[in-house]
Amino acid sequence: MEKFIRIIGVVAPLMRRNIDTDAIIPGKELIKVEKTGYGEGLFGQWRYSDGNRKENPDFILNRKPYRHATILLADENFGCGSSREAAVWALTDFGIKCVIAPSFASIFYNSSFKNGLLPVILKDNDVHAIAHQVEESDGKQMVTVDLERCHVISPEYQIYPFSVNDIYREMLLKDLDPIDATLRYEPQIAAFQDKDRISRPWVYHY
């Protein structure tokens, strides 16, 4: 993974509500134990018109310049449904580095930060306004997402600040490994369990 500080990129507006992880990466694409190589299956049922990977020309990621998008815009509750992390891996493998939406489902939201994908929450109207500006320019106008300053700059140079959890932000800015970070708490974890074994023995002995 690389650090996420600031990106400027092509934006693909996919303004649907409740885009679920089955749509992002269909179940039939989940055939590898590895975390790589899922980009081809991204939005598989929408992107291809048949089982032979024949592109559906109407789908946004099959059109220029959107096929080079690094930012995705979507409507509320993006990433709902199945916990499959391959939904995140499919987006990043395709080249998406940031998804902007009014809200995200929590499992997807949490998994994104662990894979270098930034989920940005903006107000419903603001997401639609950016989508409108992008569509007006046929996708030629780019958008800036700045994690250091915590703002998005739209094609018409409006600045939309966003907030993001400090710890998750730090993880992306510095490309930290959460497991390594947590292992520094090993003495506290051990102390918790020592005490807990006495107060809740049924958790540890069965």
Place this chain on the structure above:
Amino acid sequence: MSKPATLVDKIWDSHIIADLGDNTYLLHIDRNFQHELAGSTALTGIDKAGRQIRNKELTFAVMDHVLNTHPGRSDETPVPGGINFIRELRQRTRAHGIRLFDIDDPLQGISHVIAPELGIALPGCTYVCGDSHTCTIGGIGVLAWGIGSTDVEHVFATQTLIQTKPKNMRVIFKGELRQEVFAKDMILYLISQVGAAGGIDHAVEFAGPAINNLHIDGRLTICNMAVEFSTRTGIIGPDETTIEYFRGRPFAPKGEIWDKAIEYWRTLQSDPEAQFDKEVVIDCADIKPQVTWGTSPEHSVAVDGCIPDPANAIDIHSRLTMERAISYIGLKPDTPLEDVKIDAVFIGSCTNARLSDLREAARILNGRKIAPGIRAVCSPGSYDTKRRAESEGIDKIFIEAGFEWRESGCSMCMSGGAGGEGFSPGQHVLSTTNRNFEDRQGRGVRSHLASPVTAAATAITGHITDPRKIGV
């Protein structure tokens, strides 16, 4: 005196190892239960990084997602590449000394079914699994939620998770359930009222007399679909019904430890003065048997109702969403749901494949046959559920009615992944599962979600059927 707390607050607070700031905590995880999809990927990651499993005794694994549910099954599965997940999980759990409920283990079943059934999940615990329907376990008073496989690695290595604290939501079901209305109808009705994003950022507690009156199977069904309105998780406070449920379960505490445990479990209720950030009250008198018409669980209506007209949508975005769903489902607005012909019926999944579900369906199927040309499949939630059902003769009722009687697993809930079998494009399937998403049960398949009773009634007539009209 301490501030009044919700049940979620109490369990959360008792698991904090460190306050990391910005509403974020390092939490202890009491139970880590993994399956062959997320589990094998996470164990591969752990091995690649050269890490160890911190607490094997708190870690469990099961084959449930991609395995074949046909009788006489082996490692072979209709899922392309599925055998790799099965063999990876088996090999890596063995190498790490993790308890695995393998394909032929008499305790095997869908993880969300067997964790309560075996007493592995216990009230007041924190519990995770690499599956979004982990919230099911909330039905027995466990703080349980689904996570991605990178977080699974985190739990393997540290027995903790870094989590932001969700807001508190409560849904009160008041009054009594009407005839042929079950837990599944309650939760579908709720989601139709609050929407598929109605619980986002919240942990939801289900409460009220109609919840208290539910048996544990029903409570698990309610919590199973908490994720379908995008809550972080769902939970129901443990009561005497819960305590009785655990008595004598294989992994439940015994003797003096049992006495100590139940004393603690009885404290696990929201304080009467506890504040919730959001509250919804549902009058059960308003709930009829439900069925979904569209492509989201929020598209649920009374079974005697009609496909809604997008022209009546509250705003342009809702209208577009509804139009898209109607176009996928291939039905016209204002069509009565009962006029919809069904090609197949599936009774199974972590939502509705427990013994009481099978008993209720059998009550309808008894002495009847499914409609000609219909395919009907039942996959009990676990081997134990299946054995108990068979000891009551339920298998014979299903088989004589024309159902396939399968082994347990996620089965036909999800095409491609679970079980690897789909239905055919354009088919309408009445399913007791939890997701009617586009292509969920096969490319172009139109899924209609309902209770096992509505599913059984529908299998008999061949069209979506109000179970109140079929009689026992």
